[in-house]
Amino acid sequence: MRSRRRKLSPFICGGSNATSGAVRIARAYTGRDRIIKCGYHGWHDWTRPGNPGVPESVCALTSTIDYGDLDQLEDQLKESNGRTACVFLETIQQGGLLEGYLEGCVGLAQDYGALCVFDETKVGFRVALGGAGDHFGVTPDISTFGKAISNGYAGSFLVGKQEILRSAETRSTWMTATFQSDLLILTAIRTTLSELQRKKGIAYQWRLGDRLITGLNDAFGRVGLSYKLVGCGPMPSPTVDDTDRDRCFKILERCLGLGHYLHPTHPWFLSLTHTEEDIDGTVQAVDEVLRS
Known part of the structure; x- marks a missing residue:
């Protein structure tokens, strides 16, 4: 659960693309289709069940849980009957840091054969360079990052365990876009990270x-x-x-x-x-x- 073996994906453009890329990888790797989410993960269809314009067939694949409630998470994992691809969690919400919760989410996801994805889009490079997972020493299967790392530019990326991102199941997962790995964004990311480290x-x-x-x-x-x-x-x-x-x-x-x-x-x-x-x-x- 605390494995530090990580692999960086191609850089993406915008946090919603990073989170949606993580969902696609989780579905490809597990062969499952349902998502349990907790928090805000962007605007794409899977993130907005019940929102106007989102088909019912898509809504049925995403369920929502309350932050901090591990019993509720386990209940939904049981109810999905082996169909949950990933537990997708915004790591810090308005109440702040909740010790033990992230580790509990990773453990429950693992127990039920799902992946655990940390959405560190807001938190990464603020609370710690690696977000709340880094702060607490908890390693999920996949993490997504954006916002602060490119200092206002639309940079984002995801990282994950090598055995997932280099697996036969995910190797051909399609994730590309016109502005993926844009040099201006990459320069912003590199400069921001350098300044954060240099200035502590x-x-x-x-x-x-x-x-x-x-x-x-x-x-x-x-x-x-x-x-x-x-x-x-x-x-x-x-x-x-x-x-x-x-x-x-x-x-x-x-x-x-x-x-x-x-x-x-x-x-x-x-x-x-x-x-x-x-x-x-x-x-x-x-x-x-x-x-x-």
Whole structure:
């Protein structure tokens, strides 16, 4: 389960293509067709069961589970009766890091003959270079990456165990596109990775993110509001009780007028461009609005 034998696939363009490529590989390798998913994995048909424009025949092949519920995952694996090709998991969701859950998903997938795929598209090169799997020391069968690694360019890729990606079952799996392995994107990936390593970027993002979480949570707590940041430093997520929602959102609107865009519901992302002065200035602006 913790095998470190990995092989890099061809570079792809866009996170949805990486996740859909992983699904195709999983189906080819296992000879199965069903997917159990947990989280957001892009816009392609298999990711959006029940969405307008997605055929019922496709919807029937994808089921969804709640993050953190291993019992629910096992129930669905049992119900699929040996048809599940892979468990597809967005590794960190808005509650943050959940120790033991990733390892549990890998173990259950293995027990029922399915692959486990970690969607590290948001998490990779933020929480750790190799995402949450790297952070916790858990190796899935396949991992997908995108977003941060190409610093705004549409780069993505997937990696997996050699025995899967080099198998007879997957060797002829068709995955290609006009802009696959685009040189501009490859240059962006190489440069971004070099800068992250040279500047110890992962530790830097953790430090700034933790500073931001502490500062904003203290500021809102002092005035008795439930708005707070949860999760991990490099990508904290906002949460607020329903009773305070309208008031807190108005506060965030006022912060926007001061030049600080704080998304009310979506995870935030730290980067090497942010400085301690940026963090302190944001906390100060929020504090001033709260006291006014």
